[in-house]
Amino acid sequence: MSDQKNRIPTFDDVLEAHERIKPYIHRTPVLTSRFLNELTGAELFFKCENFQKAGAFKVRGACNAVFGLNAEQAGIGVATHSSGNHALSLSYAAGQRGIPVTVVMPHTAPQAKKDAVRGYGGKIIECEPSTTSREAVFAEVVAESGAEFVHPYNDPRVIAGQATCSLELLAQVPELDAVIAPIGGGGMISGTCLTLSNRAPEVTIYAAEPLKADDAARSLRAGHIIADDAPDTVADGLKVPLKELTWHFVSNFVSDIFTATEEEIIEAMKLTWKRMKIVIEPSCAVPLATILKNPKVFRGKRVGVIITGGNVDLDALPWT
């Protein structure tokens, strides 16, 4: 299985993934805002994965991994370590197939996230909030159960799954000039690259990153992966570093990575809530923040903007 997990996914994988996961995901809508178009001078098309099952695009990759397992492996189950949307998504996907799922999570993770994982039928094993503890506990879980590890992004099945988002976007919006998505570990942006480089190579691909966690932007400039140790940003979905598979796509297909400050991210998040009346995570506001900051790049262009998720703690909003 190890070789399989290091291979670069192909566009055929994406088409297969789309057929495989269709019954378990939403074809999310594309929204527009005349106000934001006037403000930016661009035509923005928001692909709303905040309306996705489990509240985030990550359910695409998780479903592709879970429903692609053979019967024997499926019977044993899947496992991951995550305190974010991937944990929810893998739990949802496993629940849909009716197979066991174990999530290793720091005991400090928010109760709401734990409840959501359990609500989808996931089993939580708690670890200390450190990489050492997480990896040790996770190794034990896999050794004992034989569960299949589904990495949040450095996995060809996951990347092929996330790539179905852009496949839908291309069908929903003709003649895009550019697509921009947030970048953390690079799963969504890699899927975007995979689909666009095959189906619409004329579309420019941009990524957007918090300035306080700008390891991907620095990696692109340096020509190799730079991984930061525990960056701190309000865009909590974007703290993790690139890995081999996602670096392949980012280094080959992403034209530029723009950054935004914490204040700019929060401002763009509020602007989206206020004007579009949709609940989005801080991470999803980073693309709009960078579009507002780099008007010359986007003016007059038709731009797809990936809204990655809507799982927000309403009792701890970043501006209150």
Add this chain to the structure above:
Amino acid sequence: MSDQKNRIPTFDDVLEAHERIKPYIHRTPVLTSRFLNELTGAELFFKCENFQKAGAFKVRGACNAVFGLNAEQAGIGVATHSSGNHALSLSYAAGQRGIPVTVVMPHTAPQAKKDAVRGYGGKIIECEPSTTSREAVFAEVVAESGAEFVHPYNDPRVIAGQATCSLELLAQVPELDAVIAPIGGGGMISGTCLTLSNRAPEVTIYAAEPLKADDAARSLRAGHIIADDAPDTVADGLKVPLKELTWHFVSNFVSDIFTATEEEIIEAMKLTWKRMKIVIEPSCAVPLATILKNPKVFRGKRVGVIITGGNVDLDALPWT
């Protein structure tokens, strides 16, 4: 004009209104939530007027009034007194037609609301935050300018405009058993009654009201209008009393008016934001709160739920 303003609008008025306002409004989407269906045991169809132009259904009535004016009256302009969505909506409508609009507003109204009215091209005349001052200042404005008064709800043109919302809902969702909408002055519920009593008289009509501003529920029980003096509720769109025209529809066509406490309203509002990922006003959460509170009434039913608007002050959320 006075007689015209006291007449009960007809279903022909609704059909005319729909043709008249179509170019200036959105045909808003109907959203569903599997989670909320499972929680309530009903099939809920949310008609999302939070995505409407100017952020609320009130733009339907305002556009119908503004675009129905003859050229002479249009040239003089329109006026109203409101510190809420009607002020925004009338300003939007007048801006679309390119005619003058004056809004009398207490000087204590939120700056965001004033900015929004001015953003749409409206002129604001400030008054003291009392009924006496508001009426005196407004009378002066009308006497001086000759502007046409468009009441927020007690106006046949406005009711016929709001009625187009249910007309769309009936086309979007077949075989509804019931429709529920919030009730304040009764403009939306009256429009709902007007459309459903003509097009789908088999559909039961319910209204939902804050317990702390339950004047409509008490009116329905008493058989005559009861008007409260300045009730205090988080559902700030629902503080105003019924008037003659809206009482006609409520008393004849509304089966029941359910109430919810402030806590229940806030809980339903958070639940909607969290699960549906849409930004709704406290007023729009009252129907869901009452559905959760009266499961026997709604269980097994196909229920249309009018989400009336999404203009929320993000810096003063009711739970923070």
